[in-house]
Structure formats: structure tokens, C-alpha cells
Amino acid sequence: MTTITTTIPVQRVAKSRIQETDFNNLEFGKYIADHMLVSDFKDGKWHEPTIVPFADISVSPAMLSLHYGQSIFEGMKAFWMADGNINIFRPHKHSARLNRSLDRMCMPIITEEMFIQSLHALVETDKEWIPKSEGSSLYIRPLVFAFEARLGVKVADHFKFIIMNSPVAAYQPKPYRLKVETKFTRTAEGGTGFAKCAGNYGGAFYPTQIAREEGFDQVLWTDHKEHKYIDEVGMMNVMFVINGKLVTPQLTSAILEGVTRDTILTLAKDMGVQIEERRVSVEEIEKGLKSGEITEAFGAGTAAVVAPIAVIHINGYDHQIPVAGADSFQSKVKAKLHNIRMGLEPDIHGWNHIIRVK
Template sequence: MTEDTPNEIVVVKSEQSKINSVDFSNLIFGRVFTDHMFICDFKDGKWQTPQIIPYQAMTIEPSARVFHYGQAVFEGMKAYKDENDDIFLFRPDQNFKRINTSAARLAIPEFPESYFFDGLQTLLKLDKDWIKPGVGNSLYVRPFVIATEPAISASPANQYRFMIICSPAKAYYNEPVRVLFAEKFSRSADGGVGFAKAAGNYAAQFYPTSLAQKKGFQQIIWTDASTHQYLEEAGTMNIFFRINDKLVTAPNNDRILDGVTRKSVIQLAEDLNIDCEVRRVSVEEIKSAAKDGSLKEIFGAGTAAVISPVSAFEHGGDVFEIEQMEKDSYASLFKEKLLQIQHNLSEDPHHWRYKVK
């Protein structure tokens, strides 16, 4: 069935949903996808008419520039459903701004705001049954754009494809994670693309992360590329440190992703009168705090992970175990506050919740 929405999005509905074949109680993150996807091509100097079509494989030429020069950026968002069957997004304006910031850094044309929000809302309403109510349940939403022009000369493409696909999700990390502090490898460098959500940033992390995993650690907390003395962010999360009752996190720079969950935690800390310092955090400061007992918590913050406690870290051959707090944990407090807002179970004083209409 084909129809046009009021905003010129062509919708082709799936003839049969595959939702009944999905075990929602045993989801593996990012492996199952909903019935439909959003697609919009850029050619002849402009974005074409957006479409929503059944989720499917697509044909792309082997000479597409994305394969050769890595012009690809993406976002990570979540949709939630409350007990009234209403659908909400969390601060989607930030994701929209960030994907265009990322795109600009990789010489990709910015995507129109109306196409983004109209397409997103239409897609979520079409696949609303995939969004399950209840805290902990969500629909992970992945907007991304790739260079599709078939040409292998080293220059920006003239053709692109913007897409949105969705995947039902539960918790990303079910248990506290163990991390390595980077000593040799770097995630990004000054003047690079670390602040952008570029696909290549993640590809470059896979090898050092695989080495860490062989040692029993799930993630790396990256350090500055110049000296490896200052802690910045983990592979899938921004990082917070609790020293006594003070919260500390690294400032944004051109190496660090401007995390939506990160900035939300900073605001919640202010709301709760929790002292939060945004400043450089040295490896030696955290090791010293771990030794003298003042390091109470380390936790990551990100869309997929929400809030993920760290149970241990290693640096220079030294392993530091972090005793998990049974009460008065900042990680637990922030996670509860965020989930309550996201699932429409509490007040939303900063208007972060975006209702899909």
C-alpha cells in the first residue's frame, strides 16, 4: 500500500509484520529491526522526496564513496512508550543538531529539519507496536547518512543517502563494566573528528578494545592523544567520576563527543545540588583517589547504555576494584531520574520529553 503523508513523505507499508516472530524478552541489542525504514537521497544538489518503505536490503555500487573514503555519520536515539500508549523521544533536537554537525565535518550536506522530524514521527507511528511500555524497554533509533556516489576519486561525494532504522532494545550493559585506561592507542586527536559521530571513530576503536576484552575488560576509557595523561571518554559512553561527593567529568573539546545523556546528567546534578565539575581529569588523580578511598564511583553515560557503572579499572599494570555502592549511588540516582523522565513517569522541568503526535 502506498500513500502520501501531508509533508510529502511517500509511505509504502509492509504487507505483513514480522513482529510476532520476535521474542521481546530475549533481545540482543541491535540485531532485530522493525518493519519499516526511512530513506531519502541527495542528488542534483538537493535532498529528494523522503520515503518510508519496508525494511529491506538495498543495492549499492562497490564504487560508492562510503566504502573508500568513509563518508558516514550516524546518531543514536531512543523512543519510549508510556502506559497510555503515547510515544516519546528524549531531546531529539540535540540529535538532529549533532548529526548535522557531524555531517558538516565530513563535507556531507546537512539534512532538513522538517524531513528529519516528520520522517521520524511517521516512522515511529507506523512501527508503534514495536515500542513496548515499561521501564527498561525502548526502541533504539538509528539515523545515519552515507556517501553513495559511484566514484573512487578522493573527493567528497555528490550523492548521499539519509536513513533511519529502528531496533527494539532492553539494557545495553546488564552488569557493571570493567575498563582499561588507554596508554598507547588513541580514539581521536586535536583537530580531528572525535567530536563528530563518524563511523570511522568506532572502527578505529575495535582493535584496541578487542585487546582489552582479551584481558577481561569490556571498554577502554580513552586518554588525550598527546600525553595519555588525561581521561576523556569511553568507546560508547561519556565518563563521570565521583570523588567523595563531588562529580567530575571531562570538558567537551574536538576529541570528545557532545553526549546528550552527559549534558542531561550535568543538568540533573545541578537540579539535585550535587557538586559537578567539568574539567580535565588526570589518570593520576583517579588512581590516587582509588588508593586513598575517595573514589566512590565511575560510571558511563550514553543513549544505549543510559547509565553504566564501572566495577574496576586498570592502568600501568595496576588493577583497581571499585566497590559498588548499595545505597546513595549517584549512578543509580541519575539512571532512575533519566528513566522516569524518558518514560513519562515524572515531571519534565527542562522539557526534554518530545511527544510523537
């Protein structure tokens, strides 16, 4: 166990790159803030982190993570609040998921204290990089990977923990056109689907590329055994409003436990909406779209928060989904979540980690 015993040391950049950043045209992930936090796991323990100027690092071509895939990450956000303070949203939940991923990949756990203090220190250091336009945020990317150089197949003894920040604009995609995937599999129960590890994303590129060539934006993943039950949409959890109830696939070891998913389910309960976490069959979705029982479908994830779905392609047919209006559940829950993050509504669940600058 590593406990941070001192203030995290900061080596500031000689010259900031913030003036080179076009905050009016922020492409997701294009710009990286001035600093990064770095810590090494060596000799059986995590060493105290430091904040240094963001820069390339030197790695060996024999680095184990390049060969055997010991690499996991998280994605989260920080915002300027209405009162001028900074909010890192749900770091405790992200810490728990990070550690589930680390455990599954035989990587050393990072204490919640170390994780949250590291986030706090880096975001505070790079606070000028948090954009101030409506809906924008500072995207935070914690990353852990095997750093040991060796060709033998083994669990590494040396790991690196890095956090970097990137200013991002409000995510405003057009509603998604989805293809139900019945050939390829993102993951399988008993595998690494619940972990946020790099290989899950690399393995999804090929079927997603095929779907895009066919005119779709993403795939709607199904179970690995029969391709009869819905898992996820792209790299997000998926939700449906069916006969006024909020329905989402129940978590399995093949599905990533999204922080936004948990947030929306919690807020739905607060709003008096009935929720169902259960198996959701492709057949049920097809029938519900034909009958009109399904009135909304959307993805839930850190980047988009809520990503409306316009079309679901099943068995050669495009099923249209009504456009979500201001009175839709997804619009209301997105607005409520925004207000909690901004400090405009009470944070009754203790989700906001506040950095006080006022």
C-alpha cells in the first residue's frame, strides 16, 4: 500500500503550450495539457508520484505491455462549476473500476487515496486548461502499463502510472446509426470485458470499421454464445425506454460497468422512473421498435454522457427511433446531471470532488 506522505512535487513547464491551443475548435484528445503525473511501481511498491512537463518517454521495444497487453486506463472529467470552483466527477467510482481492471490484468492496485490525490494535484496544476464554454470539460486519462523490458511471457515487475489531461468541447454527435453485430464478438463472459484494458478496444476496431463501411456509426454488441442478447453499444453502455421504463442489460463479466451508466440509473430512481437491469434480447428490441413500445434508445458514456440513437439495423432492416425531444428521459437526465456537476442542484450522492480555487 502506498500512502502519499508529502505534497506531490511539481516541476512546471518553462513555457506553456496553452497559447497554441484553439479552444474554439477542440477536437477530442487532440490537445494535451502542459503537465503529466508519473509514478513507478518497482521493488514491490508504488513510489510517490511527481508532476512533470508533458513529454515523450523513452521505452524499450521489449517492454512487456507492447507484447502481452498489460495496459489499462480510465476516462473521466473535470469542470468549472458555476461558483468558480473545479469539480472532478466521481473519482471514487473511477478508482474502484481502475482497481478492478488492475486486478484482472495482474497489475498492482493503486490506493484510492493515491489515485484521488494524484488527480487533484494534476488538475489543480493544469486548471488553466479547463475550457469555460458551455458543456466543455477537461478530459482526464489515467493510464497504467507494464514497463519492464523482457521478451519472456510473464507478469511484469515494473509498471508506470501516468495521468494526462486534455481539454474537450461539448460532445455533440449526430444521433447514432447502429448495426446489431451477430458475427464478431467484443468479449466473452469470463474474459476481460468488464476491465478497461487496451486490448478490448483494439479488438473492436475491425468489426466497427466494417460497420462504418456499410454506413453505420457503431455496432451494437451481442453475447458471444448465441448473439441473441444485447451487451453494449460501441464503447458505451446502452439504455432503452420501453413502455415508460428505463431498461438496460444487466452487468456481466463481458460488460464494462460504466460510471455514467451507474449515474443515470441512480438519477432515474431519484426522478421516480422505474428501472430494469436484465437480459435484453435482440428479438425484444426488434419487436419493441416495430410496435412503438420503445420510445428512446441511447448510449451512456464519459465522452458523450448521453448519445442518442436514431437507427438500429436488425436482420437487414433499419428500425427508426423517434428523435428525443426536451421532454424525453434522456434529455431530462442529461440536464439534471449537468446541473449537479455545475453545482446548480444539490449533490446528494457525494459525487463531486471539489477543488476550491475561490
